[in-house]
Amino acid sequence: MKLRMPIRLAALIVLALNVASQADDHMRSRADKHAPAALMGDHIHDPGEWMVEYKYMNMYMDGNRAGSHRLSDAESVAFGASSDPVTNRGASPTAMTHEMHMLHLMRGITEDITLYTMIMMPSITMDHIRGPMNPAGPGTSFTTHNSGFGDLTIGALLRLYTDVDDDVIFNLGASLPTGDIFRTTSEPTGGAVEQPLPYPMRLGSGTFNARPGITWKHYYQFGSFGTQFQTNLPVGRNYRDYSIGDEFRLNAWYSHLITHNLSTSVRLENLWLTNYDGEDPQSTDALISTNVESFRGGYSLNLGLGIAALVSGHLLNVEFVPTLYQDLDGIQLETDWSIAASWSKSF
Template sequence: MLDMRLCFTATTVFLALYSTVVHADHPSRKSLADKHAPAGIMGDHLHDKGEWMVEYKYMVMSMEDNRIGETTISDQDAIGPAGPPGGIVVDGIQTNGGATPTQMTMEMHMAHIMYGASDDITLYTMLMMPALTMDHIRGDGNPAGRGGEFTTHNSGFGDTSLGALLRLYSTDSQDLLFNLGCSVPTGDIYRESTAPTNGMMSQPLPYPMRLGSGTFNARPGVTWKYFRDWWSGGVQFQTDLPIGRNYRGYSVSDEFRLNSWTSVLLTDNWSVSLRGEHLWRTDYDGSDPTADNLVISTNVEEFRGGYWYNLGIGTQVMARGHYFNFEFVPTIAQDLDGIQLETDYSVIASWSKAW
């Protein structure tokens, strides 16, 4: 499995190198259906001076079942055997005494605006509206008793990303861009819920149910795209790096994404794409003093990191100036720190228009 992933990345990087040697110059080649990268990629293209683009993008990620490292475990194993103190010990940390998560749906509505400040610099901003839903089963340490199910929900504004895409190098058939990006902590990171204890007490929502990071994040990235007669491809390295700690005393994961993709034109206005994504996240730094490890695994800073490999199967359609981008993204490998919910798949769809 690892060999297959490395092979896919190596192949797409090789195609990129090859295309720089034998490239087909075609003046309008960058304006066909594969002009944007697959839907899961951002910051991959520039706009001409004075050109605007608006985009609405929707993403839904489905997570079900707990996993320790690379091994899926049952919900009953995740809340541990009956009797005090409740919960299980993972990596030396006692957790899930109050409840275990069993599944999560993460939806994200995104409003994206791009503007060509010059032919070499495109400015952008993106407003995020997450909607998070997590299902649980109560554990032995819960005052409401073992075994009951409950759901928590949170939605609102997330963090806002903004930045500039800078052209480092271009020919008629390729672009090398630097993303000078950041995010601003507009998303709420502290809300409480009485659902876990069936109304007996109010507790803060754990880390993955919070809307923002609470920190300013640096988000530098580099993208290289290349175009051939009937296909194109790209490689992108994109980061998300929290700066310092937020007012609750912690910082979210450093995130690193290495993507490579190939798009094939079926017609000038319709393309299909295949993308491979390596995603690494570190554990959280610091600690929110109200995030009690014993209560639930989603409170544990050491249980936030890991490695994921996602495959993106997509299509892009241009029709009368409207651009539609769709991707189905199954997670085909993951190695999680501690115990966490495993990711099954994401679906990403967007509409955009430039003028």
């Protein structure tokens, strides 16, 4: 009789652990198992498990903003005459579409470590209006385009803490300077002069970047909450003698389950960017505001509205992200909205 109580207690403990494990697996296999589509680095995989993902992102900019004030195309050209430094004498940007195609591979190494890599292919198109000093004619328009391979991202996701309802994951990430940062065009001057594409149209940073981040996710029976702090920090300057600005993103989101295989999400993002350091020797501030290193920083507040669906083991994830507020250094193209969509499969 005396042996039965310890045996029964041990059996209850094993049963409780099995129930907790099953609840854990159940919650992490729902439609909300990943963060909204625009985010990454929020989940890990079982040892030996692979995940392949294709992600598409598109950021659309229309019109310029000085600080928090929107400017017309004519006001953007005029603004440059009295700005510090003087700019937009050659041209002023009017709109930009920045598309990104990404192939994301992940593999679980242990229960708490997942390795990943991401191949990025940007496609950037920018519309302009020519300024008062342009030999091709003030007030006329032109478009430039650039595309190809971007910087390669690699890293490890380390789960620092987990229980039935929670995961805390550290992102030990980095990017490698595989994207081209120096291409030229004669479009701005109508073929008269060849000049480098401005900073926002370059395909990479040209530097090795540290990308540390941390994510906390909490699961409920009816949904999940998450918050993530993610950075992008260039190390030194590139061969063109400049470095892009530091990037800091603070996100919080809530995903609500409609069914086990369908969820919706709402997300709030704070984005801080610092100005560039150094200067490309062929960058001429007066030509266009996108060449001005001190006009690259600012703050943005973004809203994300998403939906995710599990279909026969395939996760489809879409998010629309309008910009709520922007306060930009100098004069810059404002971001109106972005969209992210992904397909992923684990095996």
